Amino acid sequence: MAREEGVAVASRRFKKTFLMNTPVRLAMKKLILHTDGGARGNPGPAGIGAALTTPEGDVVAEVSRYIGETTNNQAEYRALIAGLEKAKEVHADSLTCYLDSELIVKQLQGDYKIKNADLKPLVEIVRHLAHQFKEITFTHVPRERNKHADSLVNRAIDAAGR
Numbered sequence: 001m002a003r004e005e006g007v008a009v010a011s012r013r014f015k016k017t018f019l020m021n022t023p024v025r026l027a028m029k030k031l032i033l034h035t036d037g038g039a040r041g042n043p044g045p046a047g048i049g050a051a052l053t054t055p056e057g058d059v060v061a062e063v064s065r066y067i068g069e070t071t072n073n074q075a076e077y078r079a080l081i082a083g084l085e086k087a088k089e090v091h092a093d094s095l096t097c098y099l100d101s102e103l104i105v106k107q108l109q110g111d112y113k114i115k116n117a118d119l120k121p122l123v124e125i126v127r128h129l130a131h132q133f134k135e136i137t138f139t140h141v142p143r144e145r146n147k148h149a150d151s152l153v154n155r156a157i158d159a160a161g162r
Contacts, residue, residue, distance in 0.1 A: 028134065030094040035066075035083040036139075036149035037075025037101075038157070041151055045162035046075040049152025050083030052090065061086050064152035066160035070114035076101040079149070084129040094135040098146060105140040 032053045039046035050063040061138040063082045069076060080099065087095050099105055107123065108130075114123050130136050143150065 028093040029091055030096075030135075031060060031087055031090070031092040033083045033095055033097045034146050035076070035079040035097065035099055035147040036146055036153050037072065037077070037079035038150070038153045039070055039072045039075050040157060040162060043069050043071045045160065046070045046072075046105055047153040047156030047160070048075055048079035048082055049149040049154075049156065050079055050086060051148040051152065052083065052086055052092070054147055056089055062152060064156045064159075065160070066156045070119075073101070073103065073116065073119060074122065075153075076104045077119060077126060079153070080104065081125050081129065083123065084126065088129070088132060093133060095126055095133050095137075097136065097138045098141045099138065100143045100146040100150070102140045105138050108138045 013142040032055060034053075035048070035050045037046065037048045045066070046068065048063065048067050052062070054060060061124070063086055065082065067078055070078075076099065080097065084095070100105075103112065107114050107119075108126065114120055142145060
């Protein structure tokens with residue numbers, strides 16, 4: 001009996017020592033961000049939507065906000081900014097961003113120039129926020145694959161009575 005107790009004690013000590021001396025590696029928090037912005041008219045009453053999910057599709061957070069009168073492209077950028085800010089709030093390290101605006105994605109990837117002076121400050125905000133993530137990508141998707149964010153845009157505009 002004493003022998004078994006000795007083994008158990010040694011085993012517990014080993015586990016404690018092992019756990020204390022083993023570096024803990026925290027998993028990177030990877031999230032998916034779908035964003036959309038839209039204006040009814042261009043410019044017109046506008047809203048933004050952002051949906052943060054896990055890679056498995058579980059919703060982590062949403063943004064649905066009426067932003068007043070603006071253009072579609074400004075709304076798209078403002079939706080992305082709101083989504084990036086929300087991702088930082090929930091401590092995401094890695095972010096895969098999906099947008100249905102090919103223009104915005106191509107501008108962020110450097111394929112298209114930003115000619116509209118009103119968009120330049122928004123692009124700078126996006127770039128500043130993007131640098132706060134260990135990994136980030138921007139990918140264009142068809143509207144059909146961005147329905148969640150689109151519904152958040154429409155909900156915001158409808159709630160504002162527009």
